[in-house]
Amino acid sequence: MDSAYLLVIDASPDHAQVLNSFLRNAGIAVRVVNASTFDELESVLKEKSPFLVVIGTQLPSALKIGQVLQAADLNSAPVVLQVNPEDTTQIEEAISTHPTLVINDGENDQLMRIVKTYMAGGKTTREFDDLSHKLEELQHRYDLLLDSARDSIAYIHEGLHIYANRAYLDLLQASSQDEIEGLSLLELMTPENGTDLKKLLRDMNHDIFPEETLAVTINTIAKKKLKADLTFSPAKFGGEQCIQMLVRNQDENLVLQEELDRLRKTDHLTQMINRQTFTDRLSALVEEDKDDDLRSAVLYIETDGIEELQQDLGMENTDSYILDLANVITGCIQETDIPSRFSDHGFAVIIRRTEKSTLQEVGECILENYSNHIIDLGDQTRSASCSMGMATLGPLTRDAKEVIAHARQAFRQASNSGNSMVRFKPAFTTVSSGEADRDWVERIRYALNNRDFYTVQQSIVDLEGENEGFFENRTFMREDDGDTPASEFMLAAERNDLGSTIDRHIIPQLMLAIAGTGDKHIIPLSSNSILDFSFPHWFQRMLSETEVEGSQLVLQISAISAESNLKPTSRVMEELQPLGCNFVLSEFDNDRKTVQLLDHLPVNMVKLRPGLAKGLSTNSTNQEIIRAVVRAVEPHEITIIADEVEDASDLAMLWQCGVKLVTGDFLNEAPQVVGQ
Template identity: 30%
Template sequence: MDNDKVVRVLVVEESLNEAETLNSVLRNAGYAVRPAHAADLEGVAEALEQRPPDLVLCAADLGEPALADVCRAVAASGHRIPVIAVADDYDEARVVEALEAGAADYVGRGHAEHLCLVVARELENVRQRRAHARCEQAWRESEKRCAALLESSRDAIAYVHEGMHIHANPAYLEMFGFTDLEELEGVPILDMVAPSDHERFKEFLRAFSRGEAEGDELELQGLKPDGSTFPARMTFAPATYEGEPCTQILIRRQTSEAELEKKLKYLSKQDLLTGLFNRQYFLEELEEEVNAVLGGGSPGAVLCIEVDNFKAVKESVGIAGSDLVLSDVATLIRQAVSEEDVPARFGDHVFVVLARGRGAEEAKALGERIRQLVEEHISDVGGQSVATTASVGIALVTEHTPSAQEVLGHAELAAEVARTAGGNRVHLHNPVTDEQAGRERDAYWQERLERALAEGGEGLRLVFQPIVSLHGDAGEKYEALLRMIDEDTGELVPPAHFLPSARRAGLMGRVDRWVVSRAIDIVAERKRQGHDTVLFVKLSADSVADPEFLPWLAERLKQARVQGDSLVFEVAESEAVTRLKETKQLAKGLKELHCGFTLDHFGSGLNSFHLLKHLPADYLKIDGSFIHNLAGSQENQQAVKSIADMAQSMGRLTIAEYVEDANSLAILWQCGVNYIQGHFLQEPDESLSFDFGAETVA
C-alpha cells in the first residue's frame, strides 16, 4: 500500500454516523483511513495521547467541545497537527472565527471536493514538516552511526590529513600491527606503503587532492612495522573528521572476497535468463525515482515493452527457443538505453525501462529506437529465423506522479493501447484517450468472464497460497485465489486486471459461485487422497447481499459430500460495515453449515472490535497496511500487537498476510499472531504441495 495514502484521522463530532461520513469522503478520495472518534474534550485528549493523528476534523457548530478548545488541546499536546473545521453553514465571519481559533481551514460539510483539497494540502504540509524533522534527526545521529560503523567495520579504515594519520578503526590497527590508536596518530601514511610503491602512491595522492586522479582506487603493497608486505587495494574518498577536511582511506586486503561480494550483489538484482535487472530491483529503483522527482529531481519516464504475438513465437520454436528470442530482445534493449537507465524483465515477455532524466519527446525517441531495433532483428533459433515486433507504452514520472504503482499502471495501459491498435508502435499515456481504452478493456474482460462462466470456467484457474501457523498447528490451510489464462500467452493473469471490470459489470456473484464450487471440488478430491485441507475463499459484496447464496452453498456441499469446516469464507471489514445486516445473516448461516468466517482487512475501520459484537468471526485477517514495513514501523508493531492481544482475549484467531521477510515473521510471532501468509513462504501456485510440517514455527 502507498504509505502517503495512509492517514490517521481524529473526527471530533457528536454523531458517530457523521464521523463515518467524513471518513468515507476521504476513503472515496483514495486514502486508507485509520479513524478515531471523540465526542468531548476528554476523548480528544485520550486520542492525542494514545496515537496522535495526522489531522483533526472538528465539527465547528458543536456546543461542546468548542472549536477553540479543541485547537488548544491539540496545541497543548506538543504535536503540530492541523485542525480542519467542518460545519453546515459557510460564511466569511465563521471562517475568520475558525482561523482565529487556530484551525488550519474551514470547510462546508457538504463540500466533499473542497474537503479533499484541504486535506491533501495539509497532509502535504505534515509530510514536509516530518521530512524536515527526520533530516534534522538524521543529521544529529549521523556522526554517532558513522562512529559505530567505523569501529565495527571489518574493512580497515583510516583518516589522513596532510599525509598524517589522525584516526583509524580497530581493523586498520590490526592490519598494520598496532595495538593502540595513540601509536598511529601522527604517523605518515607513506610508512604504510612498501618503498617500491612510494612514488606511485605520492603521485596518486597529489592527483587525488587536485581532483585529477583517474578513479578512486589504488592497488599496491602494504607495509607492516616488522617489514613484511601484503597486497592491498586502497579506496580514497574526501571526508571530514571532527569538522576538519581530510581523506578517508579504506583498505581491503583480500580482493577476491570483495569481487565475490560484488558479483553476488549484482546477481541478486539480475534476471538470470536475460541478464537485465529483475522485477524486484526495478520496483525498488522506480520507488526511489518517484520519491526523488517529488523531492525536486529531474522528471523521468517508464517504458513498458511487450513482445507482440509471443504465443505464436512460443508455439513455433518451443519454450527454450522462445527464451532465446527474449534474450535477443533484452540485448537490443540494453543497446538502446544509457548507463543511467534501469532496464528490467518484468514478466514472461514484458520488459520495462526506467528512463531517468527524460521528458516526453526523449522517452518517445527511446521507445521508437527500441521498437525499431526489435522490428529489424531476426533471431536464429536452431537454424530457424524468427522475427517479431514490440508494443511500447510510456508513462512520465513527474512531480504530480502519486506513486510508483500508478505510473507503472499507466505505462502498462499505454502498452496495451499500442498492442490493441495493431502492435509494433509506441504510445505515450494520455489520461483522456486512454480512458476510452479503459472502457474497452472493461468490455473485453466482461466478455471473457461471461464466456468463461458460460463454459463452466474454461479459462479460469485457482491458485493457492499457504496459511501457516506460528504456534505449532500443522494443519493444511490455503487461500484460494482466482486467476485467468491469457488467451495469447497462456500466462496466468492476476485478478487486478479483470476483477474491477467484473465488479462494474455486476458479475461478481457469478464469479464467487464458480470459485466456491471449484474449491468444494478440490477439497473433496483432497479428502479422497487422504489430505485434511481447509480452503479460505473471498466473498464479494454481491454474494453477501445475495439471499440465495446460503441455500446454494448448502446444496453444493451436500452434492459433493464435503463437510462445511473445510471452507472458511472471507468478507472485507468495509463490506461488513456497509452491509452489517446481510453480513450477520451470512455469518449465522455459515455457522449453521459449520463453515468458518473471516473478517478480511481487519483494523481498517473506525471501531473494528465493536464489529465483533455483531459478527462471530473465527479469524481476523489483519489489514495489510499494518504489515507493510512492519520491521521499520513501531506504530505498526503496536497496532498488530494490540489486535492480536484483543483477538486472543475474545477467542479469535489472527492471520497476517503480505509477509515478505524473515524480520516481519519474527515480529509477528512475538506479537502473538496465530498464522502468516505471504510471498516469504510461497507465492500463489496451482499445486497444493506446501510442506506444512517443515515450515510450521512451533
C-alpha cells in the first residue's frame, strides 16, 4: 500500500513531530515530513507527492507564502494555512497570492477533519493517476498494433474517414492521412450487388451492422480500380462512437488467408509460435518419438521475478524483458528446435538431440547468456536472470499435456533459487500400499523415457575348473538416491504391464554387447514377455539385427512365473528353442510343484532360490534342500547354478552338495556394465 505523506512548512521541525503524534493518536496513519527551505519543498513535492501541505504559524525565513502556494499549485497539492486569529498578516499575504484554506492554529479538530478529507481525496487521485497511466500505455500499444497491422483498417464517422492505418493508405495509394481525411466512402467505393451504401452507413450509425461482408469496387487515389470485401463492426475512436472497416483485397485473399493463419499461430511480440500451436506440434512429436532414436525434451523458461518487475516497470518495459529473453533463447537453439511464447511471461521450447547430455547444454547456454545480458529500457539499463524446468520425452510419454506439466513443475522448483535449471523427476515418497504401484509406475516410466536402465554382467564360475566365458546379467534402475535392482521394481512393473517394455529396452543393448564375443549370457525375461505373443518374433528379429547366435543366450524365467503361466512358458520355449536358445528356471527349490516343471519344460539349467547358498556351511536345512534339488534334476541332466554367493567358505559345501556353477560377490571382480 502506498504511503500517504503530509508536508509541514514550519521553521521548527518540532511542529511536524507534534502534528505527527496528534494524527497517529487519532488513528490516522500518515507520514509527516518537514521542509524549511525551497529546495526541500520542491524535493518533497516531486518525490513524495503529499496529499496536503500545512503551513505552520512560524514560516521559515527562507520561504515566502507566495512561493509555497505557487510550488504546491504546480504539483497539484492543496494547502492549508494555520494561523492565530489575531495575526492577519499571513492571511492577507496568502489570500492576495492564491485562494487558501485557513484554520485556527488551536483547533485540532479542524485540522483532523481536513486531513481525513484530503487524505481520502489524495488516495483517489493517486489511483486515478495510476489508472490513467495504464490507460495511456494500453492506448499507445493499441495504436502501435493498429498502425503496424497488415490488415487494411479505417475508422469511419458519418461516412467520412477519421483514421486509417498504413496498410489502408497503401491500398488506396494515399501518401498520408490528409489525402483521405475529408473523403467520403460514397466517393471511393461502389457496391457490386446493388447495395445502397448510403443506407447501410445510416443503419450502422444506429447500430445495425451487416452480418456478411460487402463486396465493392474501390476507386483509389491514383484512379486505379480494385475488388475488395468490407467487414464492418462498431468501435470507438477518440472517445466517439464510430465504425471500424476492415478491407480485404479479393486478389490477395489467398495470401491474406495464409497470413491470418500465421498470425493465429504466432505471438505478435516475439514472432514465436503461440501456446496452442506449440501444444499441437508437441502432440505430434510425442507420437513420433515412440519410434525415434533422437532424444527430445521440453524446456519451460521464465524471467526470475517477472511479475514484480511488471508492477515496477509497466507493461511496455516488461515487453522488453520478454523480447530479450526470446532473442537469447533463439540464439542458443538450433533451427530444428521449436520455441514458443507459451504464456504471458513464459516460453516453452522443444529441443531434439542425438545425445541426452546435449539437451542440458541448451538450458545452460540460455541461463548463462541471459544472466550476462544487459536489457536496454531507454532511460535505464538492467540485468536479469531466468529459471527453467526440463522434461524429457520417451516411448512411454502419454501426451503433450503431461510433458508440459512436468516441465512447469520442474520450473517452479528451479524458480525457488533463481537462475537455475531443474530436470523433472518423479517424487519418490514413501506411500501406503494402495498407492505404492502408482509410485513405482511413475519411476519406471521416467527411467524408460530417460534410458536409465542398465545391466551388470558377472562371471559364472565352474567349481570343477571348466570355465568357458559364462555370465549372468542383472538389471538396475538408475536413481538419484542409489540404483535400484530388478528384484525391487520388477514385480510392480509386471503388475502394470511394464515388464515387457523393460525387456525390450534392455535386451537389444545386451545383444550388441554380446555380439562377436562367443560368450554365453543368462538374460532374464519378465512374465509380461512370456504372455506377449509377439515377443518370440521380436526376439528373433533382434538376434538377426545384432548378429548374435541363439546358442549364446540362456533365457531365464522365474519358476514362480512358469508355475502360474505353464502353457505360455512352454509356447515361448518351443518357439525360441529352434534358434539355439537354452533356458534356466530361477528361484528353484525342492517344492513339489517347482520340481514338476522339469517334466513339462525343456529346461537346461536351474538357479537356486535366493538365500539358499548364504551361510551354507552352518545351515543343515539349506544343505538338505540343495541336495534334494540335485537329486531331482539328475534324471533330466540339468545343471544347477548358485548365485549371490557371498563367502568363499561356502563353495566347498556347494560342491559337496553337487552344485557346479556359482557366482556372486565372493569373486571380487570388476563387473562389466552395459547401458550405463
